[in-house]
Amino acid sequence: MITKNKQSKVRNLLGKFLEPIALGVLALLFIIPTLTVINLEPITKNIREFTDVLGVATNSKVIVDLVGGTHEVLSVEKISKNGDSGYIYNAMLTQRESDFYSKPILQIGNNTDEEKILTFLGTTLNPTRSEIGLIINDQVYTLQHSTGQSESVEILLKPRATYDIYLTIESLVGVQFSEEFEMKIGIR
């Protein structure tokens, strides 16, 4: 009789300890599939422009790669073709405190033996007192001033060279909402 009482006490005690763990496991059964499904979403990478040489698409000219990855301010990065020789880079700039942020966004490689001129024109829909720019080969370029005025950036891409493009955001004041950023890339 005493043993049965002891057994039930141990069982009750064990149940009390197991209950919070079981609740955690139950929560994980909902969280893990959600995160896995989000993680399984494919992303576009290696957008290549091919040249047809007698019908054979082998000689690639300019390669535009999306770097991807996660960042505290830049999210939902996308790159798509814009006409025959251009691309559009889209990203979401999330709410942020006044600070300086930067992220590698693109890798552009010139696989030809001639120089290429790259033009970048990027803006947000509304001016948010944030200065947006690019860092290419340790050179700083401004795309959009804090007043909202945007300017085009033109760089020379040397033959057989690959450049890493960094996007920089310098917010003078905290921004409390997300905004869309679009940058047109021209290659000639």
Place this chain on the structure above:
Amino acid sequence: MSNLLKKALRLSLLPAVLMIAGKFLGLFVLIAFYSIQFSVGNEISGIFSTQIFLPDSETTLFVNSISDLVMISLLGLITLYMILQTTILQSAKHNPRTIAKVVKFNMLKWVTSSTSTFLQIFIWTTFVVISSIITITNSLQGDTYLWVGITAGVISLLSIWGLIKTFEIETEKIYPSSSKHSYF
């Protein structure tokens, strides 16, 4: 540990596995069927760092849309089947016309017994709603076709409506409405 918690844990396993399996199968069956070039990278920092890369945005949109549709359909169809089974069975118990209709459409074996409980339907509906939120978010961000997002929304609303209906049936069992009982 309470029986409710034990049951909830046991019942959550299958929809959790099916949610991942639906997305995974949708993704890799399409890649294999259309011989799409893909690569797997691990450039993203976080808990899950594996990413599937596809060559162009059109292919990414197509593969993501169909895999989302497979996932939501798999979860949605099973949930709606459980809801229908429970509601038809309950209706057949009270209404002879329903039995006649069920026999007419040769669906009797479907509804002779219902193993689905309210808890089971609640858990499955929760997974349907989670999948719908993911699909609709993708649709709004342009990562999934709009019609896939709308389909997910419709399946989700139907499941929620079914869940409410099942809740009404369950409460009817505990607190039967006075109109159905005669005290004389």
